Amino acid sequence: MKFLRYLNYEKPYIYLYLVSFLVVAAIFFTDSHDGLDWGTFFYAFALSVIVLIGFLIFRYQQNVRIIQQMKSQQYDSFSLEGEFAKAYIDELKREHIREMNRIQDKQKEHYNFIVSWFHEIKTPIAVLRLLQQTDMDKDSLREEITKIENFVDQALYYAKLDSFNQDYDIQNCDGIRIVKETIKAHAKTFFSKKIRIEINAATLDVQSDPKWLQFIVNQLITNSLKYTEPGGEITISVSETPKEKRLIIRDSGIGISQKDLPRIFNHGFTGETGRTHTNSTGMGLYLAQNLSTKLGHYISCTSEVGVYTQFIIHFPKDDDLYLQLKKTHDD
Template sequence: MSFWRFLKYERPYIFLYGAAFLLTVTVFAADPQIPWRWKTFFYALALVLLCLAVFLLHRYMKNVQTLRRIADEDTEPLSLEAEVCREAMEQLQIQHIRAMNEVQMQQKEHYDFIVTWFHEVKTPIAVLRLMQQTEIDHNSLEEELSRIEHYVDQALYYSRLDTFNQDYEIVNCNLELLIKEAVKAHSKTFIFKKIKIRLDVQSTMVQSDSKWLSFIINQLITNSLKYTRDQGEISFATRVTQHEKLLIVRDNGIGIDRKDLPRVFNRGFTGTNGRAYTKSTGMGLYLAQELSKKLGHYISCESEAGSFTEFTIHFPKNHDPYLKILQ
């Protein structure tokens, strides 16, 4: 503690000394029988100031010694119980700091997604406004409306990610039917880009939530359509192994750089393709992977730049999705 800071706390004493001195001077000055001498006045003032300085210095040194004694005290626990309590409090403090950091990170990521989403959804809206002023191309109109629906679905499922366990129903899902429904939903884009469809799917049953799984499959198809050139090919296949069932979505598009592969499922990651070929929020694959994990599945990715990209949804046979969601 600095001396000047100490004086701020001692202002009542200083004011009391000053008031007492002024009162004494006033009494002597008001009495005509007492001769007034300036020399005596300044002498009394100096004595009062000296006494006040000694008093304040004594209190300051006493406070400093007290603070030093507290700082030097041994804080080691006096018993085993005290040691356990101290360690528990330290762990709680660390957990609290980590939780606060995680909340702040989630808030930042949520804000970044909302800002990016608004920018992305403005593009098709602007195109639609331009189309109002010109001759309407129904194919372009349908494409822009599909883009808006896609962005809205992304925002909707992203908002439900933290409350997933309140809105799910595990049932037996037929992968063949889900794939065909998803392809049908994107049929106009397939036709517009003249992309071939190759189906090698069987009537494979898996335990999952049909709504969430459909969204995951749609995200994979959307990603393949986005990065597959005109007259390309997208294939769908189901496989069954000893330990798991697989749903494979493969395209012969532009592929993914090797350095980007480890991060394709990261939140907000767009990579080289997202920056060079088309605008992207970097949320589609992230949502697909996160929802897959919540359902007890997971997605893997293999790719070669300029050749192909292959996404595989893994459905482990020995995994109970109910237990995963309850966790």
């Protein structure tokens, strides 16, 4: 009980009262005079003052000792409110440490991204320099420029992750139309690698931010193109359940090992596939999953090495409250 804990902290005051009472009672009990003797009274008062002064010195020394112990973070509380204050301060310290660790992890993450981004973008720039020195092929030039644009987009969207809530607009959009626009941007790569594309759906009405969703789809299709061998195939399809709509991107690429599969959306993770393809920094899927989560979607993946990789963007079917409020306001 809190009251008993309170009494435990107030024991010194209780002892002070008992000692003072016993001193006064003993003096008056041993006094042989009848009636009130002012000399006896002042004598009892003086002894009580001495006891009080001794008590105050004792408590002062206790305070000094505890203050000194606070520097080493090993000390006992001096009162009930002190106990709660200590618990609160300890929690603040733990929260501060967690926040500092989070900031340090974020700084390390930013540093690793910048370093990997510079290494990655150097490749298409080097290719462009080689093309300058030879007969420049327009298709190759366009392909390398597309790679640079994708790397720049990754950097821009990565920089916007922390301020995402200030830069999005949820609205009804057609997922298949966004897929087609993305495929059109990669048309030369599809042609040069002779990769077939099959779209088994006409429309997919979902609620999302078209700009951010196009970036997500672009990362998934770019990933499929990177790891699908020439002559392969990428299939786009949709499915629907009572709770969600799904956009399915499946390729006949080299696949992902089962031990790597749970970690493919981790920051900077490349795995066995990434190590065999030196242009991989593991940022595309990380950004795609993060942005999907912020938009209220999520991405899942299944794969079999040497057979296929399938990404699914899951869109909840529940009506978006933001759109309802926006529609009401417009009306």
